Ligand code: HEC
């Protein structure tokens with residue numbers, strides 16, 4: 001065959017191949033950076049952390065899932081029933097990003113767990129506490145919702161497309177991609193995710209405001225076998241993270257996470273994103289790298305909203321605290337708590353051994369030396385992440401008291417509902433209460449944790465369940481009552 005003839009023969013199939021490859025790339029892989037956000041807060045709440053290919057659910061599937069599978073959510077109000085804050089008029093709840101990777105996909109980000117909400121009165125709108133300790137968020141509720149939806153026979157192209165086209169006039173070509181690509185692929189991905197988390201069904205439930213953050217890392221990322229350990233932890237706020245960097249006043253390295261498993265804020269931010277599905281390939285994208293750097297910069301100096309407890313209020317107001325109590329409380333705090341909880345204290349942000357603090361030891365035992373070593377040596381293909389800050393320590397970090405009024409329920413497992421209960425000996429702390437209601441408890445500090453509304457909105461917390469013990473941390477429990485009252489006033493106001 002002559003050369004021009006060969007070209008004429010080969011050209012059309014070649015062109016067709018290129019066209020098909022281009023279409024596949026366009027439909028499945030084309031990544032479009034998100035439009036810039038107006039401020040750091042909305043970037044934190046809705047910015048992508050580069051996990052769409054691992055976690056992202058095609059937008060229109062995500063939209064109709066609560067309509068079809070509402071019975072699998074904790075309540076009748078769609079995604080809101082997962083305890084997520086939904087700003088008025090916003091397209092997505094706080095903690096979700098939307099980004100095009102092939103198609104528009106919805107993914108979780110840091111704000112899924114690091115968000116807070118509160119109210120001072122039951123009939124008031126909840127307010128958002130940026131990067132607060134997701135006190136209401138039902139992460140396991142979301143995972144179980146997706147698992148049950150993905151395993152439901154109604155998760156099929158006919159049913160989903162019916163529901164989607166009811167609310168959106170989808171162009172024909174996109175219908176094809178959804179029907180033949182995205183719906184089957186999402187169904188498969190949800191089934192795989194359900195299997196990956198099946199170990200958690202053998203453990204006590206996480207409940208609202210808690211997750212088991214590091215067992216998924218051990219089992220999924222570090223490829224360790226399941227070991228039956230329980231790592232259920234309360235969410236942490238990301239306020240004033242500059243206080244978690246460098247050595248403390250006594251020259252001790254400041255530790256992050258409840259058990260102090262890392263001493264490096266930057267690595268904790270990056271591994272936060274890895275834990276949520278960010279790949280190294282995506283970390284190399286400038287938009288993702290810059291976004292994570294922006295988060296790190298934001299949380300270094302971010303402060304919680306000012307406490308509503310104040311001496312300026314009318315003495316009849318339940319949020320009034322007296323100036324005298326505040327002054328006395330502050331001195332008592334410095335004397336009895338400051339060595340561990342004030343930034344200039346010698347044990348601030350260091351790990352206090354479990355044997356000393358005496359709180360539930362499950363979370364501390366869950367992380368071990370093998371896990372720390374594997375994470376420091378973690379590689380993705382040929383890329384070594386080069387982490388250096390992971391370690392194994394058997395205790396809990398004396399955390400800052402920044403925004404204590406919004407940090408309830410207290411301790412690493414969220415086992416003590418109010419600040420008043422923190423000052424009671426463990427045997428006098430409530431053995432059962434309800435968490436997930438965002439009304440501030442004016443009398444006791446923390447959130448209202450009993451009564452009909454707390455029971456209706458919240459979730460039952462039983463301190464008898466493994467990992468839920470409210471033992472230990474007896475500091476301040478034998479102070480005279482008048483001192484406790486003054487200290488409580490101060491704790492509520494910071
Ligand atoms: C699925 C929930 C969840 C997501 C998503 C999440 N975190 Fe966290 N984060 C937690 C929990 C829970 C803790 C406390 C865990 C522990 O140590 O037991 C925590 C701890 C932290 C800490 C340590 C705080 C301290 O004071 O020691 C930092 C920093 C942090 N997260 C940053 C991030 C960043 C940045 C992202 C996003 C890239 C992120 N997290 C995503 C749940 C989450």
Ligand code: HEC
Nearest residue numbers: 336337340352357359396397398407410411412422475476
């Ligand atoms: C010896 C160090 C030490 C002293 C002293 C100490 N604490 Fe703590 N505190 C800790 C540790 C460690 C934790 C975390 C324990 C856990 O979560 O299991 C903690 C946790 C807390 C929490 C929960 C914080 C949260 O975000 O959930 C509160 C509230 C608290 N302490 C109040 C006090 C008060 C009030 C005093 C003084 C009367 C005090 N602490 C004295 C070490 C100390």
